[in-house]
Amino acid sequence: MKKRASIIGGAAAIAATFVVFVIPFIFIVLMAFKDRQQSALRDFSWPTGFHLWENVFEVVKTRNWMMITAFINSSIITVVSVTLLVIFAAMVGYVLARRRTRWNGLIEFLILAGLMVPPAVVPTIWLLQGLKLFGTLHGMILVEVAYNLPFSIILYRAFVSTIPRDLDEAAIIDGARPLDVFFRVVLPLLWPVTVTNIVVQSVGIFNDFTNPLYYLPGNANATVQLTLYNFQSQFSTAYNLLFTNILLITIPPLLVFLFFNRQIVAGMTAGAVKG
Amino acid sequence: MAGLELKQLRKNYGKVEVIKGIDLTIEHGEFVVFVGPSGCGKSTLLRMIAGLEDISGGELRIGDKVVNAVEPRDRGIAMVFQSYALYPHMTVYDNVGFGLKLARTPKEVRDQKIREAARILQMEHLLDRKPSQLSGGQRQRVAIGRAIVRQPEVFLFDEPLSNLDAALRVDMRMEISKLHNDLGATMIYVTHDQVEAMTLADKIVVLDGGVVQQVGAPIELYQRPANLFVAGFIGSPKMNFVSVSADSVSGDIATVSGPDVVGVPVTLPSRKVAPGDKLTLGVRPHDLVVAASGSIVGRVGLVERLGNETIVNLELPSGASWLAVLEGDQALKRGESLALDVDPAKALLFDDAGQAIPR
Ligand SMILES: Nc1ncnc2c1ncn2[C@@H]1O[C@H](COP(=O)(O)OP(=O)(O)OP(=O)(O)O)[C@@H](O)[C@H]1O
Numbered sequence: 001m002k003k004r005a006s007i008i009g010g011a012a013a014i015a016a017t018f019v020v021f022v023i024p025f026i027f028i029v030l031m032a033f034k035d036r037q038q039s040a041l042r043d044f045s046w047p048t049g050f051h052l053w054e055n056v057f058e059v060v061k062t063r064n065w066m067m068i069t070a071f072i073n074s075s076i077i078t079v080v081s082v083t084l085l086v087i088f089a090a091m092v093g094y095v096l097a098r099r100r101t102r103w104n105g106l107i108e109f110l111i112l113a114g115l116m117v118p119p120a121v122v123p124t125i126w127l128l129q130g131l132k133l134f135g136t137l138h139g140m141i142l143v144e145v146a147y148n149l150p151f152s153i154i155l156y157r158a159f160v161s162t163i164p165r166d167l168d169e170a171a172i173i174d175g176a177r178p179l180d181v182f183f184r185v186v187l188p189l190l191w192p193v194t195v196t197n198i199v200v201q202s203v204g205i206f207n208d209f210t211n212p213l214y215y216l217p218g219n220a221n222a223t224v225q226l227t228l229y230n231f232q233s234q235f236s237t238a239y240n241l242l243f244t245n246i247l248l249i250t251i252p253p254l255l256v257f258l259f260f261n262r263q264i265v266a267g268m269t270a271g272a273v274k275g
Numbered sequence: 276m277a278g279l280e281l282k283q284l285r286k287n288y289g290k291v292e293v294i295k296g297i298d299l300t301i302e303h304g305e306f307v308v309f310v311g312p313s314g315c316g317k318s319t320l321l322r323m324i325a326g327l328e329d330i331s332g333g334e335l336r337i338g339d340k341v342v343n344a345v346e347p348r349d350r351g352i353a354m355v356f357q358s359y360a361l362y363p364h365m366t367v368y369d370n371v372g373f374g375l376k377l378a379r380t381p382k383e384v385r386d387q388k389i390r391e392a393a394r395i396l397q398m399e400h401l402l403d404r405k406p407s408q409l410s411g412g413q414r415q416r417v418a419i420g421r422a423i424v425r426q427p428e429v430f431l432f433d434e435p436l437s438n439l440d441a442a443l444r445v446d447m448r449m450e451i452s453k454l455h456n457d458l459g460a461t462m463i464y465v466t467h468d469q470v471e472a473m474t475l476a477d478k479i480v481v482l483d484g485g486v487v488q489q490v491g492a493p494i495e496l497y498q499r500p501a502n503l504f505v506a507g508f509i510g511s512p513k514m515n516f517v518s519v520s521a522d523s524v525s526g527d528i529a530t531v532s533g534p535d536v537v538g539v540p541v542t543l544p545s546r547k548v549a550p551g552d553k554l555t556l557g558v559r560p561h562d563l564v565v566a567a568s569g570s571i572v573g574r575v576g577l578v579e580r581l582g583n584e585t586i587v588n589l590e591l592p593s594g595a596s597w598l599a600v601l602e603g604d605q606a607l608k609r610g611e612s613l614a615l616d617v618d619p620a621k622a623l624l625f626d627d628a629g630q631a632i633p634r
């Protein structure tokens with residue numbers, strides 16, 4: 001009986017996952033294969049012809065190859081921001097978990113505040129302009145790092161306390177300077193959280209729509225999510241192109257997941273059995 | 276060459292003083308063991324020597340250099356932790372070679388030193404494994420190997436064997452002892468285990484409450500404990516105590532009596548005792564012998580017959596409980612009365628401040 005119940009439960013879970021995650025994706029793929037007339041119907045029908053390559057070419061070349069620029073911009077922003085996030089968040093998490101001071105409470109409060117208080121757009125733009133960073137990629141990178149740092153720190157902080165302090169001390173005795181202890185002993189051991197961080201933050205930053213919209217105006221600075229606007233207007237929307245666009249910009253996050261999938265699972269079970 | 280000298284060494288955490296002024300000299304090449312009850316500050320003292328804890332007061336010399344403010348890596352020490360503290364993400368080879376790598380030792384030299392350490396510890400076949408693929412004893416070997424390659428002047432061990440099972444502990448104990456002979460380095464070793472302390476040490480330091488109670492060779496501590504604490508702490512089973520007062524002193528012999536004992540003679544050539552003095556008599560369970568006209572009489576409680584010896588719980592008239600370890604097999608019954616005697620040269624007397632009265 002128990003076994004049967006668990007099979008039914010499993011089947012229900014798979015079905016639910018299918019409806020919520022897979023069906024929309026199939027819809028996107030199907031739409032990307034259609035021509036303009038058929039896609040305008042916006043229904044779940046089989047494509048009448050094979051128009052994928054036309055659509056892709058059309059999407060990429062629109063607005064003077066904006067898609068290419070957007071991919072380059074988004075990749076730079078994502079890679080640099082995530083690298084900085086991982087290093088800074090791990091460092092802060094490490095120090096916060098290891099060194100107990102009077103200020104810890106205040107610092108933790110500020111981190112939580114950073115998580116909860118909504119970002120103020122106008123003052124941020126004002127500040128960026130003052131720093132001559134408004135509308136530049138590095139300005140955007142700083143904004144992404146600042147907005148996502150609290151979450152990453154919290155992820156790291158909890159995990160650092162599971163690494164025995166003896167390891168730090170053994171390294172110190174072995175002659176490690178503070179940066180050696182961090183980069184050669186602690187950071188490698190934080191790999192499971194680092195993977196989680198990389199996946200969550202890179203997908204989040206790559207797919208970010210609003211922040212680039214506010215802080216990164218101009219065609220030369222377009223990021224992938226903003227290219228969606230190319231095919232959407234008040235009067236006419238080319239749905240086949242829109243969905244081809246969606247399909248194209250979904251591929252990188254998908255690759256990240258596929259690449260780290262095994263490691264995420266391995267990471268989650270790594271510390272489970274103390275050996 | 277590196278001896279150590281501790282001068283009035285102190286440590287406090289906020290207002291709590293944990294190490295209360297320790298003076299100690301350790302010669303080069305000595306094997307020194309710190310023992311004491313849990314929480315007495317053994318680990319803290321060792322970590323102060325290692326440089327993992329700041330020194331709140333006093334002076335620490337290693338060799339002839341004051342090292343209070345010297346970084347651990349420059350103190351010429353290596354430490355083996357109770358938890359082994361191996362780096363889980365590195366192979367045994369890299370674990371052992373980590374310190375050399377940090378010191379930018381050339382690759383060939385490093386390789387040679389790592390293999391040499393592996394040879395000494397007989398773990399050449401383990402070099403490619405990760406720590407998670409090792410048994411407890413093997414991990415401990417790796418931890419010791421990591422200490423050896425640094426070629427330190429002083430080895431520090433914090434209860435290195437307490438996570439191992441009894442048989443392995445005996446093996447590792449002998450290996451550490453052999454290592455000490457081979458390397459000739461100074462070793463400081465913290466343990467709870469009496470047997471480890473007695474067998475390994477050239478010199479035992481008994482600590483209690485952050486204060487040194489006595490320093491001396493193992494046998495000296497056993498035979499001539501400086502005070503009640505050391506007498507009770509060293510030796511297993513524990514020494515029996517009873518309060519007495521001196522009856523008479525004649526020649527080398529003082530005779531003491533109390534509510535539980537009558538007329539026990541104790542050899543005391545120094546004659547520091549006057550009749551009427553309040554004292555504590557201490558007798559080791561192994562020094563008690565059955566004697567029909569014995570001066571110590573009690574009721575037999577639990578009896579453990581081990582064949583070669585018999586361990587008897589004895590209830591004295593005042594209700595105090597003593598332990599006697601008697602030679603050979605003794606068929607004793609619960610509740611029967613047993614009279615015991617003690618060799619005057621083996622009984623110990625302590626004054627009312629708890630200090631031993633020297634012979
Ligand atoms: N960080 C700290 N803050 C406050 N007190 C501390 C701290 N670390 C240790 N102590 C106190 O210092 C005392 C000595 O601790 P220590 O670890 O040296 O004991 P120990 O002799 O090694 O005991 P054990 O045999 O159980 O390992 C203990 O009473 C402990 O409570």
Ligand SMILES: [Mg+2]
Nearest residue numbers: 317318319433
């Ligand atoms: Mg300890």
